[in-house]
Amino acid sequence: EPEVTQTPSHQVTQMGQEVILRCVPISNHLYFYWYRQILGQKVEFLVSFYNNEISEKSEIFDDQFSVERPDGSNFTLKIRSTKLEDSAMYFCASSDRNEQFFGPGTRLTVL
Amino acid sequence: DQQVKQNSPSLSVQEGRISILNCDYTNSMFDYFLWYKKYPAEGPTFLISISSIKDKNEDGRFTVFLNKSAKHLSLHIVPSQPGDSAVYFCAASAFNAGNMLTFGGGTRLMVKP
Numbered sequence: 001e002p003e004v005t006q007t008p009s010h011q012v013t014q015m016g017q018e019v020i021l022r023c024v025p026i027s028n029h030l031y032f033y034w035y036r037q038i039l040g041q042k043v044e045f046l047v048s049f050y051n052n053e054i055s056e057k058s059e060i061f062d063d064q065f066s067v068e069r070p071d072g073s074n075f076t077l078k079i080r081s082t083k084l085e086d087s088a089m090y091f092c093a094s095s096d097r098n099e100q101f102f103g104p105g106t107r108l109t110v111l
Numbered sequence: 112d113q114q115v116k117q118n119s120p121s122l123s124v125q126e127g128r129i130s131i132l133n134c135d136y137t138n139s140m141f142d143y144f145l146w147y148k149k150y151p152a153e154g155p156t157f158l159i160s161i162s163s164i165k166d167k168n169e170d171g172r173f174t175v176f177l178n179k180s181a182k183h184l185s186l187h188i189v190p191s192q193p194g195d196s197a198v199y200f201c202a203a204s205a206f207n208a209g210n211m212l213t214f215g216g217g218t219r220l221m222v223k224p
Contacts, residue, residue, distance in 0.1 A: 004154070031210065043155065043200065043214040056209030091154050098143045098162075098204065100212060102154035 002026045004103035006092050012109045013082055021077045021106045023092030032075045033093040033100060034067065036060070043091070049075065082110045114138045115203050117215035124222050130188040132218050134201035137182060141203040145212070146175060146186045149198045158199075159186070191222045 005024045013019050025032050034046040047057045049067055066078045075094075079086055087110045093100040116135045124130045132146075142163040147155035161168040161175045161184070168175050174187045188195055198219050202212040 006154075033211070035212070042216050043202075043212075045211040045213065048209045048211055050209075056211050058211070093154075095210065098210065099145065099157050099160055100210070101157055102147075104154045105152075 002028075004092055004094055004101055006090075006103035006106050008106060009104065010107045010109070012111065015084055015110055016081050019079050019082055019108065021079075021090050021092075021108070023075045023077070023103055024073050025075055025092065025094030026096075026101060027073070029094035029096045029101075031055075031095045031100075032067075032069070033095075034077045035091045035093065035102075036088040037091065037105075038085075038088040046077070079108075082108075084110050086110050114141075115201060115213050115215040117199075117201060117218050119218050120216070121219040121221070124191045124220065126193055126222055126224050127190045130186075130191045130195065130220055130222065132186040132188075132199050132201075132220065134184045134186075134215050135182060136184075136203050138203070138205065138213070139182070140205040140207065141213075142206055143204045143210075144175070144177060144184050145202045145204075146173075147200045147202060148195075149200060149217070155200060188220075191220075193222050193224050196220055196222050 007022045032049040037043045047061045048055045089105045091105045092103045145160040146158045149155045159173045177184045198217045200217045201215045
């Protein structure tokens with residue numbers, strides 16, 4: 001069964017450093033998403049991406065964040081200068097219609 | 112932001128009995144609703160969904176009911192199995208908002224053998 005994959009599973013970084021989180025969506029899906037879950041809080045929407053451009057973004061998704069689909073398979077989330085409060089689980093998801101399928105997540109720890 | 116709420120943080124059920132998980136929403140623009148199951152250190156797993164034009168959708172042991180007038184949905188699991196023990200999230204989306212999902216806070220279901 002096709003699934004969304006994410007790498008790395010855990011990323012530790014120093015405050016102020018750039019990180020890139022990688023995702024491989026399900027191959028025939030056209031819509032891609034990033035969500036995050038801070039420990040003890042709800043899963044929060046960050047950004048959606050369709051047809052090589054951002055279709056929606058939340059208030060969390062400020063200028064420090066960017067997304068890219070550099071080739072036909074990968075979908076990346078870049079955080080330019082990480083802050084302590086960026087520590088969270090980051091989930092990638094993809095869909096072809098309404099049902100979104102999630103990857104296993106990347107745990108980002110900012111020290 | 113409390114657009115989607117799951118008021119019960121936890122639920123304990125005996126194996127073989129029915130589990131009923133509840134979810135309330137406030138945004139009348141939501142037109143699609145989903146339930147996800149999540150184990151620790153894993154991503155949410157899609158379970159079942161329902162469009163706002165329906166009031167019920169069934170898939171095996173899982174049934175979702177939607178009451179639009181009350182802005183309430185519920186997930187029924189019959190019969191419950193120990194492997195169903197997990198955190199269950201309801202989520203909602205609106206067609207005019209790029210299908211972004213708004214999640215509830217989750218309900219931890221424990222099914223006792």
